[in-house]
Amino acid sequence: MPILAKTIVEYLGIPENYSEHGGSVDHLIDLVHWFMLALFVGWTAFFLFACWKFWRKRNPKASYHGVQNHVTTHLEVGVAIFEAVLLLGFAFPLWAERTDRFEDIQAQDPVRARVIGYQFGWNYHYPGADGKFGRIDRHLIQQAGDPCIDPEDPNGWDDFVSPILKLPVGEPAILQITATDVIHGYAIVPMRIQQDAIPGTDIPMWFRPLKELETSVVCAQLCGEGHGDMVGIMEVISKGAFTSWAKEQSTAAYARNSKKAAEVSSAAGENDASDEAVESTLSSGEKTEETEESAGGEGSE
Secondary structure: HHHOOOOOHOOOOOOOEEOOOOHHHHHHHHHHHHHHHHHHHHHHHHHHHHHOOOOOOOOOOOOOOOOOOOHHHHHHHHHHHHHHHHHHHHHHHHHHHHHHHHHHHHHOOOOOEEEEEEEEEEEEEEEEOOOOOOOOHHHHHOOOOOEEEEEOOOOHOOOOOEEOOEEEOOOEEEEEEEOOOOOOEEEEEEHHHEEEEEEEEEEEEEEEOOEEEEEEEOOOOOOOHHHHOOOOEEEEEEHHHHHHHHHHHHHHHHHHHHHHHHHHHHHHHHEEEEEHHHHHHHHHHHHHHHHHHHHHHHHHH
C-alpha cells in the first residue's frame, strides 16, 4: 500500500473501525494529527531558523529592540483561528450528532444491557425476554459487580447476568454504564466509543456494530492496582445466534428466580401462620387467666 494511501489512524496502529459512527471519529483523529504535524514542522523550522539567525557569532552584540514586525502575532492568530474552526466545525457537530440521535436510536428497538464495572472486571445485566429491566436497588449489593436486582420485582425474574458482552451485528445497542466501587472507564476501541463508569449512576452510550468480531474491552480510568488487567470480552454475533442465546439465558434465569421467589413466599407464609398460632395461643392463655380470676372472685363472695 502506498504511504500516502494510509490514514493517520492506520499509522497509529488503532484497530479497524467496526461501528456506524466510527468513520467520523477516525476523520477527526486524522485532521487533528495532520494539524499537529503541521505545527510540529512549522515551529521546528522556526526554532532552527532562530538558532541560525541569532547565533552568537552572527550577533556578538545583543539586540534590545527585538522583532520589529508582527509576523509572529499573525501566525499565532492564524493558529488560534484554525483551532477554533477545528473545534466548531468538526468536534461540536460530531458531538451534536451523537446526542441528537439518542431519541432515534431509542425508537429502533435497540438491544439494551447494563455494564457494571468493579475492581477489576465487568459484568453485563440484560433485561430478559420481556425487554424490561427489573427494579434496581443498590442497597442490595452483596459483592463487587452485583447488578442489585430486586428479587421481589417480577420484571427482574427473567433478567440475566453475563461475564461477556454479546451483541447482534447490524442492530443498535444502548449500554448503560455504571460501577459498584470506584470510577472506571468503559472503552471499546474498535467501536470508537468510551464512557466513564460512575458508582450510583447509569450513563447511556450507544452504537451500531457493522461486522461480526470478538474483541477486548478495557478500563480507561486508573482505578487501582489491577487496572492494567481489567480487560473484558465483547462478541458481535449474528442476530439469530444472539436471539437464541438471549432466549436460553432468559428462560433459565426466569425458572431459577421464580422458584426462589416461590420458596421465599412459602417460607414467609409459614412464618405468618406460625406467628398467628403464637398470637392465638397467647390470646387463649390470657382469656383463661381472666376466667379463673373471675371465678375466684365469685367464690370468695
